[in-house]
Each structure stands twice: as C-alpha cells, then as structure tokens.
Amino acid sequence: MSVPAKFTGQAALAKQTANAFDLKEHAYTPRAFTENDVVIEVEACGICGTDIHYITCGWREHDQFPAIVGHEIVGRVVRAGKNTTHKLGARVGFGAQCSSCRECDNCNAGMENYCTRAYVGTYQGPTGDKVQPYTQGGYADYYQGPGHFAIPIPDGLDSAVAAPLLCAGVTVYAPLKRYGAAKGKKVGVIGIGGLGHLGVQFAAALGADTYAISSSDRKKGDAEKLGAVGYINASDTEAVLKEHKGSFDIILCTSDQNDMPLNEVYLPLLKTFGNFISVGVPDNGLPHIGGALLPGKSITGSLIGSPSELEAMFKLALEKDVRTWIETRPMKEATQAVNDMTAGKARYRYVLVNDNYVKKE
Ligand SMILES: [Zn+2]
Ligand SMILES: [Zn+2]
Known part of the structure; x- marks a missing residue:
C-alpha cells in the first residue's frame, strides 16, 4: 500500500472564534517514519470538545498553526514499522494520546496516560522534527503515530461509532x-x-x-x-x-x-x-x-485512559452494546460540523468520515 509524502487535512490556519470557524484544506509532511510507527488511512474522526479549545486557544494561547485537530481517529493500517504488532489492512484507532516515555513508573505500570516525562498529544504535541515540529490530528486523510498507541477496533464495531470511544x-x-x-x-x-x-x-x-x-x-x-x-x-x-x-x-x-x-x-x-x-x-x-x-x-x-484500558473498554462496549450516538458528516464539511457542535446541536457526537468509510449495520 502506498503512502503519500504529504497528508492532507482540514486545518485552522490561525486562531479562531467559536461559531465562526473556518477550516481550510492543508497539506503537511509528517515527521520522519520510524520502525515503531504505523500510518493509517483515516476512515472516521470524532469531534471532541478539546478540538475546539485548541482552535480557539481557549485553554491557553499557542501559535502552532496551521492546526489539524481530531483525536478520535479510526482507520486502516497502510504502513507498519517492524517493531509494531500491526498488520496491513487492520482497523485501529488513536485516541487523545499518541506517545509517552515508556520508561517512567506510570508507563511501566500500564498507565501511559499519566506518563510523568513525555506525554505527547495526538495533535499539537511535540515531534522533535524540524519539518513538522508538532503533531497534526485526524481531520485528515492519514495519521501517523507509534503502534503502541494504535488500538485494535473489534470487528463488530462500526468505525464512526467506535471513534468517539477513543477519547470520550x-x-x-x-x-x-x-x-x-x-x-x-x-x-x-x-x-x-x-x-x-x-x-x-x-x-x-x-x-x-x-x-x-x-x-x-x-x-x-x-x-x-x-x-x-x-x-x-x-x-x-x-x-x-x-x-x-x-x-x-x-x-x-x-x-x-x-x-x-x-x-x-x-x-x-x-x-x-x-x-x-x-x-x-x-x-x-x-x-x-x-x-x-x-x-x-x-x-x-481523571485523564483519558491507557492503551490497556482502551482495549478493555472496547471489549465491554462490544459485549454490552455500548454505542456512541452519532451523526456522521463528510470530512470536507468539517467547518460546518464544528460550528454546529459549538452551537450545541450534537446528539451526542459528530463524526467526520472520509470516502473510504463504510457504515456497518
Ligand atoms: Zn477528546
Ligand atoms: Zn512515562
């Protein structure tokens, strides 16, 4: 499977205000691929409240624009590093965290979400790369991140229904x-x-x-x-x-x-x-x-969950029929969807979907 040199997403080009969002198509070169990484072709990405806080700089001022947000990402693996366990074509998801130090007491105890040294957010997190110094998120066609944080999505779960489970x-x-x-x-x-x-x-x-x-x-x-x-x-x-x-x-x-x-x-x-x-x-x-x-x-x-908690959650969701109530919107209509979300219209989650998304009944 071929992976393009640039990934394209719906980006905020500068700080924006609620209800007047205007996201534009933006192509970027992801940080250099390593053997610990996977690249997924995004099928679906939920819209989380955190996305809005970053676009508006609501929690803190920042200058990391263009900003592609989205951290409830489900897609298929199109490239898998040698050090990962993922197979090409497998459906996986990234939640709000894409990396941690893997060495501190919390990481060693399987609580990577409480990493005390190097928590990296799925978007707006440091990459250490000169070309793309911060991570870009899932309102896009592709996403690249460490395989350890790519969580297998059970076969019985629809991609768009599963996406919001990764953060919310x-x-x-x-x-x-x-x-x-x-x-x-x-x-x-x-x-x-x-x-x-x-x-x-x-x-x-x-x-x-x-x-x-x-x-x-x-x-x-x-x-x-x-x-x-x-x-x-x-x-x-x-x-x-x-x-x-x-x-x-x-x-x-x-x-x-x-x-x-x-x-x-x-x-x-x-x-x-x-x-x-x-x-x-x-x-x-x-x-x-x-x-x-x-x-x-x-x-x-409490702050999000670890990879092992994500796996346990998906298992329970499948067993007990826990399902996100969603409305899907085409990825290209991200602007309208985030405006509707801040207007309080979501019942209860908007999920952006690309053309490769196929609804599971
Ligand atoms: Zn979130
Ligand atoms: Zn750690």
Missing part, C-alpha cells in the same frame, strides 16, 4: 472502572452530552444502578434509553436531597458548568467515602469547596 468513551470508562462502578453500587453521571451519554451507558454496562443527573428535565427520555434507572434534576435541590442524600458511591461529573451545585447538592449526595470524579474542569475551576467535603467525601480527577 475511555475518559468516562477508566474512572468508573477504577473507582469500582459495579453491581450493587449507585452511580450518578452529571451532564448528558458527548461524555455523559457514554458515562451512563458504561456505568450501566458495569452493572451499577445508574442515575443521570442534569440541570433540567430535557434529557429524561434519552437517559432512560441509555440505561439509567433514574433521573435527577439537580435544580430541584430540596426534593433531590430528600430522596438521595448520602446514597451515591460515585458521582462522575462530565459537566463544565461554572456554577455547579457542588457543595449544595453533589457532595451531600455522596455516601461516606464516596467519590466525586471530575473529567472536565470549568474554565473558572471547580467551585470553592466548603465543609461539605469533611464527612469523608473525596474529590478526584
């Missing part, structure tokens, strides 16, 4: 598993969106009594379809506490709302030694934490 999926699956979501446990998932709709499904798939927690009643119907046994409208503080105070083992927070009722509702809902897990942080940070923390409550964070 593992971001919620990994902490649910780590903190013990299982049969007999009560789990709440705050925010029913790209992350949350997967959080509800994975918590239910792990066997937990799963509640969707939202700030209105709008998502009630969806929550039920996703496998929630209950629905909590957190804006009705008194009724919520009366029914559920001190009863949750885990509350997984996927919301990045600045005014979340952490002290008033979420911490009181936890059991003693219960865990509030944040996988997204509001721009202003979490609310000031008061005495509601003292009765043995914990607040913790």
